[in-house]
Amino acid sequence: MNKVKNKISWKIFLVFVSIILIFTTLVYAMLILFLPQFYYNYKTNQINDYADEAVKAGENGDLSNVEKALDEFMDNTNILPILTDSSGRIIYIPNVNMSSLNTAMPTSVQGSESESGSTATQYPEQSKTKNKSILVDGQVYDLSYTINVQKINDIANVLLQFAPYFVLFAFILSLLTAYFFSRRMVRPLLRMNKVAAKMAKLNFTEVLPIMSQDEIGQLSGNLNEMAINLEQTMLELNEVNEKLQKEIEKERQLEEMRKNFVTAISHELKSPLAAVMGQVEAMRYNVAPYDNHPKYLQESYQILEQMSKMIQEMLDVSKVEQTNHMGQQTMFSLTEMVETIINNKKTAPSRIDKKIIFESKEEVKLTANYAFTEKVIENIIENAFDYSIGDYEIIIDLHNRGEGFYFSVHNKSARIPEEELGKLFEPFYRLEKSGNKKTGGTGLGLFIIAKFLNIQAIQYKLINENDGVTFQMWR
Structure with a gap:
């Protein structure tokens, strides 16, 4: 330099x-x-x-x-x-x-x-x-x-x-004049060169002082303006790059999740399908004990019913990716929706002994996708019925909170290990490790709930209480 x-x-x-x-x-x-x-x-x-x-x-x-x-x-x-x-x-x-x-x-x-x-x-x-x-x-x-x-x-x-x-006089005068004029011209040029070198290294912190209104002063002003524009452009490019990186990472995660999901679906459908095919084949040739057709036909039907439920849940998961469909939001009464779901759930003979406490004293309005919100509430209450111990009551709370709402479902059940709480929202993850669909479910319920709530910007949490488990969601 x-x-x-x-x-x-x-x-x-x-x-x-x-x-x-x-x-x-x-x-x-x-x-x-x-x-x-x-x-x-x-x-x-x-x-x-x-x-x-x-x-x-x-x-x-x-x-x-x-x-x-x-x-x-x-x-x-x-x-x-x-x-x-x-x-x-x-x-x-x-x-x-x-x-x-x-x-x-x-x-x-x-x-x-x-x-x-x-x-x-x-x-x-x-x-x-x-x-x-x-x-x-x-x-x-x-x-x-x-x-x-x-x-x-x-x-x-x-x-x-x-x-x-x-x-001699002219030479001395020229030396003095040239010295002062050259310094007057060189100083701003050197400052410009220094700033331009920093700009080449994407450093836009230094500003050139404008000492005159001549061409050098105008050039200094143009360099300052160019530095500001370049800095702004770099910031915008960095923001766009960060967004692009996030989108790429999100797309990579979705692709990875799709692969895992397809693998899990293949595994989950393969076993029950093989069991049904085996039972039907044995009944077809009257192989004992499958010659007792009424008994094993009922078992085959139950297996197919579980498969149908799983396929329906997979279809619900596929709808999560349809962002245009999720964007169809309307305002509705969340209080009325919860009351309707409760009445439908507790009419089943196996659930008559379950006591549900829901005493909402205020009307809660929510702007969201109606169908998917209904699916979330239905799955949460369904899990409360399925995993409650004995005839212990299920407590449902719903009220307005500020400009949003708060909703929770509490049921008596065994304590869930803390390290397992976050994993329950992963696809096909079950606390029941045996793979029994009757006692462990499909492992897609909480996954679907989490996806629907994330897209609609509704927060949620599953926590252990002294006498059971509580699912909370709010906005």
Whole structure:
């Protein structure tokens, strides 16, 4: 990182130094090449302009105005103008006492325009005499002046002699200027590079300070905005990924459960089916003791009845996966549903001696899938009847609790080992290890209850009490 920083700094620094040196060199060369000529043209035009002013002053018909104009001519240009009449006699020279002058102007002054003196090789017209006619009150006068800008070449010579000092000064100035400007540019660029490196590693914690409104400031703002958008996108992708992982894990578990379920079904149906086939085959050939057809036909029927019940429970389990069917929810009276199921269950002759206590004093409304809720309540009460000891009463409680409800069924039975409580909700798991369907059931009842309640977001729990077992569910 430091090597990159130094490399960037030196490159920018050298670029600045080169630009400044080239610029100053070009400016200085322009001064040497064009300043003398520019100065010569400027002075020539200035002298001619003042001469023209003197000519205009004569238009007023007053010679004194011409003399004033000639005084300004000399004061501003340092050129000596000479005013003569048509015969060559000197009429006026600024700052000269004319009474002491008795001689006529030399011939060289006369004429429309003549040259005198030698000139420099660079500017051949540096020194020359010019004449202009001035008409004052009908009389013509001649204005003579000599343009002498011989010293113009000194400017170029001085500039050439001063060049080494100027180059040294320009070099030092360029170093200082390049140093400050390069640091001003490099610092934000290095900060951007640092932040961009962190962004490449998915670290979006650092924010670039916006120190100006120029392109660098705008770039810093864009990087900050990009970091925010990338961070938000990464968070959304992580959330989606987590959901996807959960869905994949859930699908894997369902697939595993399906395999286990099919294996268990095959095992559970195979044994009773083989028993029925064996009994029927023996009765068909009157093999003793199966020649007693009424007795063994009844046993075969009971086995088939158990198989039918198991198949129906398997169909109920398959409906659990139909989420669109489970989504058909309505509001109904849970109190009325429980009362109806109790009345249907206790009418069986084998259950007349069972005492059920259900004294719900309030109407409980529930929004859920009616058919599956009825199946849950029916299975819970059915288990209470099947596993109650003697003629002990079954206690059912139902009441409103906050915005939800509470429902429980308590029956007297043997205590269930704590390590077995959670396993009872697994498919085909029975406390009765012998596999006897008469005493151990199919092992699907509590599994179906758990699936229906989980999908409908109803919580449940099976707990041991001092005198039995209680099944609770609530929302």
